[in-house]
Amino acid sequence: MSDMATTDTTPTKDARARRPPSLARRFFVALAVLSAIAAAAVLVCSSLIYQSASVDDAGKMLERECRIVRSALSGSDVGVMRLTSFASQDVRVTLVASDGNVLYDNQNNVAEMPNHADRPEIAQALQTGAGAAERDSETSGYVSIYRAVRLSNGNVVRLAVDRDGAMTAIKHDMLLVCTVVAAVVLLCWAASRLVADRLVAPIDAIDPADPEPHSSYVELEPLIERISDQVEELRGADLMRREFTSNVTHELKTPLSSIQGAAELIRDGIARPEDVPEFAGRIYDEAHHMTELVNDILTLSKLDESERSGDQSLLGSVEPVDLDRTVSEVARRLAPAAEAAGVEITATGESCVVRGMPHLLDELVYNLCDNAIRYNCEGGFVDVSARIEDGRPVVVVADSGRGIPAAQQGKVFERFYRVDASRSRDTGGTGLGLAIVKHAAMLHGAELTLDSEEGRGTTICVRFPAESLVSTLGE
Known part of the structure; x- marks a missing residue:
């Protein structure tokens, strides 16, 4: 043809x-x-x-x-x-x-x-x-x-x-x-x-038949890539928000139900007079747990907002902090809780001054030690130390607890994740402590490493960058 x-x-x-x-x-x-x-x-x-x-x-x-x-x-x-x-x-x-x-x-x-x-x-x-x-x-x-x-x-x-x-x-x-x-x-x-x-x-001028439509419009490529990345970030953030809301609702439901039940028994006169102190104590414990949960949620919200906006001033000013003094103070505050759990807590190390946010660094050390006490065994120990290794400030928290299975070690820093969910109500805690530790470490440019074995305890090490180290408190 x-x-x-x-x-x-x-x-x-x-x-x-x-x-x-x-x-x-x-x-x-x-x-x-x-x-x-x-x-x-x-x-x-x-x-x-x-x-x-x-x-x-x-x-x-x-x-x-x-x-x-x-x-x-x-x-x-x-x-x-x-x-x-x-x-x-x-x-x-x-x-x-x-x-x-x-x-x-x-x-x-x-x-x-x-x-x-x-x-x-x-x-x-x-x-x-x-x-x-x-x-x-x-x-x-x-x-x-x-x-x-x-x-x-x-x-x-x-x-x-x-x-x-x-x-x-x-x-x-x-x-x-x-x-x-x-x-x-x-x-x-x-x-x-x-x-x-x-x-x-400029966009209308692009010829679709051109095999290389961006030879003259290369500036559009990074824009498109950035938009795609932002869309994926928004999807991830939306998924994280939905999961976080679901977890918060679940965590609040149990203590609220317990408070409501105890209060109804007291209100309706069903509880015997000698049992009222026990119910009141339950209400107090559950309310204290919810207070801790709300405080941790607020801390995480500030950390998230600071990471999104890049404004670290939301979390306080940066100043010299002696990590040795911080670990000693945390050990002193947690001594009564450790004694009640039958655990010995000790603080060792050397003067180690870094530039950071005092409140966040205190939260980081406190949550690590508090977690080590909660998931320990009676007669066990928790050792927290601050020192300098290879020119880098280091905080180490070691315990003789039950340890973490290898399959779960990558998840312990997630929000509301608990290794032993069946015992979460017995040990207390909000499930947000290690998530706060992770974000606080990231904010200070520190690296987190976890070494754990079932039945042999857990060691968590926080290594700060060498440039965060200062020689004296007045510097």
Whole structure:
């Protein structure tokens, strides 16, 4: 065949119709919609503010007029006759007796008016000498503003005026709103078209048929790679947040159930008097556990936020810290807990000053030692030391506990992970201690190593970088 069939690659009208909007058009639509919403919101808020200011001004005006009326009627026994001189078409004037009966109203027939003793402004004026109230009318769209004062003879004079309500004010400004929104949309259309065309032009200029479409646009490659990496990071962070929320919920559910059960037994009188101290102690222990959990969660949240933002100031200032003094202080604080568990804790080492965050370094050493005590055996030991090895500051915590199976050693620094989940409630702890240790070590550029064998104990070593070492505390 001399003539080869060719395929028409020109997009059909239907295919073009099914294409998503161009990037430039999306820029335009987004800017136009946002600008219109912003303009409408600003004008609506302005109308609300204007209406509020109008109500305030009217209230102050009525207060001044009330004082004038009270002065004019002071000592007068013919209040109704005198009130007619203050009557006007805009301001409503009402005279109310001390028992709430209406004696005079310049806009209504007093014979048809109900007792006004229950009106807030009247009741307040009868009690304190002056009253104020504002009431919205859902049918008329107005706000009625009331101010009342008590006269020397015990009667109450009330002045009232109506002002446009919020919705009425907005309706009045609707033409202005529409005009401004249309003007803003037109301006944004012109600006967005210009900006969108300039932003999208380099991408539109790429020829899909070019075997090397980025010979002239190499700057797009790192951008695309960075976006892909960020998407993966966001997916990982979202998964971690969901797992963390699920774990926190699980950890809080048990102590809350225990507290609720013990409290119900005490509340309903089911618990015997001699058992009440035991239930109260259970409530205290579970509440203490939840407090520790919340404190650890807050610490981890600060560590996470510091890592994401790169702002270490969220965790405190960096200053010289003597690791030997830190391990000695931690051992002293944990001595009562170790004694209660039948474990001996000792601190050894040499002066070892590093630049770091005192609170975090204390948390790091404390959590390592506390974990070693909790998962030890009666009659065992915990030895914590700080020293310098090969020019690097090192903290070592060794114990004679049950040890960690080899298959689980890579998971012990994960949040809420416990080697022996069946004994987690007996040993206490929040399951976050070693996770805090991992993040605190990373923040200080330290390396964590774990050496453990079942039945022979565990040794965890934290090696700080050599540049973190300082010679003296004053340096």
